[in-house]
Amino acid sequence: MYAQLVETGVKRLKTLEEMSEQERAFQEKIDAEIKIEPKNWMPDAYRQTLIRQISQHAHSEIVGMLPEGNWVTRAPSLKRKLQLMAKIQDEAGHGLYLYSAMETLGADRDEEVAKLHSGKAKYSSIFNYPTLNWADMGAVGWLVDGAAIVNQVVLQRTSYGPYSRAMIRICKEESFHQRQGYEILLTMMRHGTQAQKDMVQDAINRLWWPALMMFGPSDEHSPNSAQSMAWKIKRQSNDELRQRFIDQTVPQLELLGCTAPDPELKWNAERGHYDFGAIQWEEFYEVLKGNGPCNQERLATRRKAIEDGAWVRAAAVAHARKKHNKNAA
């Protein structure tokens, strides 16, 4: 998802008996669905896990602007340009909002961004794929934001108050983006030329599997899930969410008149779900390690933005100080 493979630093779950009094009170609160707020006591591992998860999520919003930035200067009409600009602006807003939620845990935005730039912190694997035609702007909205929503709808009930509230707001905007993305594709499929229809299918072919990978490794290879679930940071397993996404997306795919690049994708009446082919997990881990198609470019762009902007930020601070001194005098 926007946060994948988030380390909890915990090898196995403690039983209630093994917990200290504070830990037990904390866990009981979680079990009773009472939200944890910034000033409440929390185990350090819970705090660190949340910082990692929320910062990953925020980094993903910011890095996620880049594949769209690749087309915003080439949007094919004034309406599409305005829509894409508004979407990108929303994403910057989400990033800001999430960094603020993260700062309520005592983390520092600049420090966490520095971790992103050094390669230590991660962001969603999906944004390491290039956007190669205009239909990608539709497919990203439909599939990538769509996958994000499946995850984030559940995260609205996450145990940490500020994160949960951020998710409620972000979900509203994301579902708007998803509908808009789908509408881009639908317009191209229903009213477009053959060349445009080919663009749509091409975009789906390239983004389908990376979108499924967004939910993270399958449950048996998701070592941190048990603790995150016990803390109710995470509320449903990767595989459950992935299945839900596929089940809701395939009918939309059919309505478009497109296909998924998966010959094994078919309805299983017995399970009441779609069956799908094996995900190439090697690719997922390689992309996460930094060996995806655009990892270097994405990080280089972000690093350069912050490095090139250093003098601007320094000037803003210096000016504010001068103004403050003038007012004080």
Add this chain to the structure above:
Amino acid sequence: MQASMSCRPKWGICKMNQDLIQYLLRLGDSALIQGQRLCEWCGRAPALEEELALMNVGLDLVGQARNWLEYAAELANDGRDADHLAFRRDERAYRNLLLVEQPNGDFAVTVLKQFFYDAWHLAVLEGLTHSSDSRLQGIAAKAVKEVTYHLRRSSEWVERLGDGTEESHQRMLAAIPQLWRFTVELSDSDAVEQRLHAAGLIGDPQQIAAAWQQQVERTFDSATLPLPAPACHFYLSGRQGLHSEHLGLLLAEMQFLPRAYPDATW
């Protein structure tokens, strides 16, 4: 009264309508090109807050461009719509200010370019809010609110960078001569604008020039930046479609899809 109603189509497009179409293209093209340049900052701004602000200003401007170009298309009534005007005209047919087509440069150039444009833009829009044409008046009334914020933001950045650190001051000093000559278009006017003003459709070009000058003087003063002597004409004119070489490349990128797929529906 809408301008289109003052003309009888069977006698062809009257002179005033032609003037107004020209003027709408100037407004729309400048807003669009400035917005396009702001899009280029996506993911590259010096701080996250600036990502939001730059895209937000760009969004306002492209929205305004759409309004102006739609009106121009209606008046021209030649089968072209706003998208056609934006995405199918060559650089010689574009009527934007030379200033806005200039490359973004560093953040000092971007800020200064935005400021020069905003100071002019607000004065122009304020003039238009008194237009005898209700459509012009309506679009301008909405845009004035947006551009008031744009100018507040860009003038604050000029002050911050001008009176910030030694480096930021030097960068602003370097940005001024890069952009200054293009400001000649912000304080002169041509026969089209004078006729439109005389007809009560747009604000007084002299007042606009004076308002621009005052705003720049004020902001440069608090930014501790030296004010150059007024810029001189230098044989290019955005109004006449005589642009710098930068516009053609900008349009090649912006217009790529509609040009490459002329029959497509997006």
